[in-house]
Amino acid sequence: MNEFLILIHRDLKSKDASPSPEQMKEAIKPFQDWVGGIAAQNKLVGPPKRWDLDGRVVKKNDVVTNGPYSEIKESVGGLLLVRAESYDEAVEIAKGCPIIQWGATVEVRMAIQAV
């Protein structure tokens, strides 16, 4: 088994970045069901955390700016660690991410095993 990082990028700048409470409610349940389904296969590495939208960005010469990193269009909206045999399997898991249909991009990365 390998460990994979599933990184959910979303556009935090546009108007869609702050969904209404109804939209949130509508989105959270499928998200929980998706994570629950991964956990039910015993493929979840540790409980996922929820991340705020506040954020700080640190650059060279101690430059610190407020807000999550958003110079590229999409910032990190969430991340989880899963177990999978291969990229194919990890991608199958990632495809289930319900936020994709709201425009999120999901990046999948495999952890390099310690030698």
Place this chain on the structure above:
Amino acid sequence: MEDQTLLPHLFRTEYRNIVSVLCYLFGIQHIEIAEDLVSDTFLSATELWSLQGVPDNPRAWLYAVAKNKTKNYLKRNSLFENRLSKEITYSADKSEEMEIDLSEKNIADSQLAMIFTICNPCNAPEAQIALALNLLCGFGGQEIADAFLTNKEVIYKRINRAKEKLKEANIKIEQPTVAEINDRLETVLKTLYLLFSEGYYSTSQDTPLRKDLCSEAMRLTILLIENKATNKPAANALLALMCFHASRFEARTNEKGEAILYEDQDQTLWNKELIETGKAYLNRASTGDELTKYHLEAGIAYWHTQKEDTAEKWENILSLYNSLLILEYSPIAALNRTFALSKAHGKKVAILEAEKLKLTDNPFYFSLLGNLYSELDNEKAIQHFETALRLTNSAGDKLTLTKNIQRLKEAKAVNNKPA
């Protein structure tokens, strides 16, 4: 109470009280002396009461005799000089005066100290449970053997080995400190949870015995809740869980001791009082920021006390199973989660998720698949039920599976009949 039932009843309730107090006094190294003195007390009661009749206050009689026997033993024996004199300044009069405190408070304190000693992780969970049943609940070797579906010799060996381990590790019998409670309460709750489950899910057909195990687990959990230091949200959540499960005890087996599935249970047999008590404890558990698996399981059990299938019920159960699995994976939670998914979002969605679980050596996996495929594809459903039947050892499950296969085959025969 009849004389014939009085003594066994007192044995069940008082043996553990006196043993706890004496163990608390003597320390772990002399646990057998405490047991011998109490057994001897009950032996005297058996002999004298049958000749002279039962005394007016049998409990006070037992306590007085246990105290005397203990004092005599201490006077006669080097135990007092060698071991206890280091802690209690020795003098001939002192041993006469030494207080063997059988007050309600000291009994509760002693039992609490004993719970923390017995639920020490130096012993495996099954050894902890056997020891707890023996010393904290006053169960005999035969009863424990019946509960575990094994023989007395195995249980005696298990108990003695567990005692030796506690002695080797020199575990103290004392009131747990705040730091110890935080560290160790989890192990204690786990043992009580397993003790309850042993009674609730045991394949033993002995229903009264199974009820006793459950009520003992509840009594010990209440003991934790009655003590300010151990009255933690997790303990309240565990008790709520036990109350909700126990509320269905009368409804879940027939007079032959065979299991009745949740769907087929007579709801009027559910104990409403226990359900209400469970709700009260669940409310008390909802403080602080710790969300334990007992909170989640109690939540799931709470929703099961509502018999009617509503969308709200199954969405909530599904959410709680999601959280439970994220906290701690177990195959049975994965299967139950998938069942809840089928109730909330339909069988087709659940089949897709079920087939990802790949628990191919687990009979419940195939009986779940059998249930999900029933009515959608009866041919496949029958195949899954047959696989489950091959994998299971439980007579009750075999019966249920055979009935399911029969029912589907009959449905097929009816459908195939020419119109």
